[in-house]
Amino acid sequence: MHTEEDLIPISALQHYVFCPRQCGLIHIEQIWADNRLTAEGSLLHRRVHDADDESRAGVRVSRGLRLVSHRLGLVGQADVVEFHNSETGIKLPGTNEHWQPFPVEYKRGKAKPDSSDKVQLCAQAMCLEEMLKVPISAGAIFYGLPRRRQQVELSEKLRKMVAETAQDVRNMIHSQRTPQVKYLKRCDRCSIKHLCLPRVTGIKKDIEHYMQKALEKT
Numbered sequence: 001m002h003t004e005e006d007l008i009p010i011s012a013l014q015h016y017v018f019c020p021r022q023c024g025l026i027h028i029e030q031i032w033a034d035n036r037l038t039a040e041g042s043l044l045h046r047r048v049h050d051a052d053d054e055s056r057a058g059v060r061v062s063r064g065l066r067l068v069s070h071r072l073g074l075v076g077q078a079d080v081v082e083f084h085n086s087e088t089g090i091k092l093p094g095t096n097e098h099w100q101p102f103p104v105e106y107k108r109g110k111a112k113p114d115s116s117d118k119v120q121l122c123a124q125a126m127c128l129e130e131m132l133k134v135p136i137s138a139g140a141i142f143y144g145l146p147r148r149r150q151q152v153e154l155s156e157k158l159r160k161m162v163a164e165t166a167q168d169v170r171n172m173i174h175s176q177r178t179p180q181v182k183y184l185k186r187c188d189r190c191s192i193k194h195l196c197l198p199r200v201t202g203i204k205k206d207i208e209h210y211m212q213k214a215l216e217k218t
Contacts, residue, residue, distance in 0.1 A: 001070045001071060002070050002071075002072075002073030003070075006073055006170075007068065007070075007073055007074060007075040008027070008073060008074060008075070008166065008169055008170055008173065009027070009074075009075060009076055010067065010074050010075065010076030010120060010123045010124060010127070011076060011120065012026070012027050012169045012173075013074075013116075013119050013120055013123050013162065013165045013166060013169060014116045014117065014119060014120040015027070015116075016165055016168060016169050016172075017114055017115055017116035017119050017161075017165060018112070018114060018116040018186070019181060019186070019187075019190065020168075020172065020179040020181065021178060021179045021180065021181040021196060021198070022190060022192065022196065023169060023172065024172055024177070024178030024179055025178055025192055025195065025196060026192075027169070027173060028172070028173060028176055028177075028178050029178060031192055031195050032191075032192065058084060058085040059082055059083065059084055059085070060082070060083040060092065060099060061080060061081075061082050061083075062078075062080070062081045062082075062083070063078075063079070063080055064077055064078070064079075065077065065078045065081050067124055067127035067128065067131070068127055068130075068131065069123075069126055069127040069130045069131075070130070071130055072123070072126060072127070072130075072162070072163060072166050073166060073170060074123055074126075074127055074166060076123070076124065076127070078103055078105075078124050078128075079104060079105050079106045080103070080104040080105075080106070081101055081102070081103050081104070081128065082101070082102040082103075082104060083099035083100065083101055083102070084099060084100045084102055085097055085098070085099060085100075086098050086099060086100040088100060088134075089101070089134055090132050090133075090134050100134070100136075101125075101128050101132060101134060101136055102136070102138065102139060102140070103121060103124045103125050103128060103136070103139040103140075104139065104140045104141070104142055104149070105117065105120060105121045105124065105139070105140075105141045105142070106141075106142045106144070107141060107142065107143050107144065108143075108144040108145070109143065109144060109145055110143050110145045110146060111141070111143055111150055115158070115161065117141050118141070118152050118158060119158070119161055119162055119165055121139045121140075121141055121152055121154075122139070122152070122154050122158045122159060122161075122162050123162045123166070124139070125139050125154050126154075126159065126162060136154060137153070137154055138151055138152060138153055138154055139151075139152050139154060140152060181198055182198065183198040183199045184198070
């Protein structure tokens with residue numbers, strides 16, 4: 001079990017899966033810069049969090065719920081957690097019915113080719129499971145450009161990826177060493193590209209690899 005002082009942000013897992021160097025720059029070196037995409041994303045999250053909780057037929061909606069898992073050592077905030085009226089689940093205050101939690105993460109763009117958004121959603125669900133003592137089999141990601149939800153099955157493979165990524169992030173933060181990476185096409189979407197300098201760090205990494213190989217041959 002992890003203490004409060006040892007908790008890492010759920011968002012760090014999303015950053016790490018997208019790019020370990022980005023994660024290190026943000027969570028070790030405290031480097032951040034907005035661009036149009038991140039500003040639009042922040043605005044979307046504020047709108048979601050600032051809206052009132054609501055109830056409609058068979059569904060109760062909670063916004064901005066604080067999440068924590070001492071087993072995984074994670075802390076964060078859910079955009080939306082829907083509670084669906086169900087035969088199983090938990091009893092909410094003031095009700096005698098059972099409600100099944102269903103986390104929903106909001107993203108301004110479209111689905112990514114990697115698993116970074118799914119890892120973030122699954123981490124939120126695993127926090128909810130620990131907090132509420134109820135299994136959660138699925139959640140959803142709402143993407144702003146197509147304006148539709150993508151339902152995500154919270155498989156054992158995805159859960160294992162969450163646990164492994166959380167440990168990788170924790171090891172990186174404890175080491176206080178920001179990884180170096182090669183330039184990739186996805187770097188162009190990163191708001192801290194001009195601070196990261198992926199082409200430069202990638203060249204340095206290639207030189208170090210070449211020198212190591214050369215030494216091994218002597």
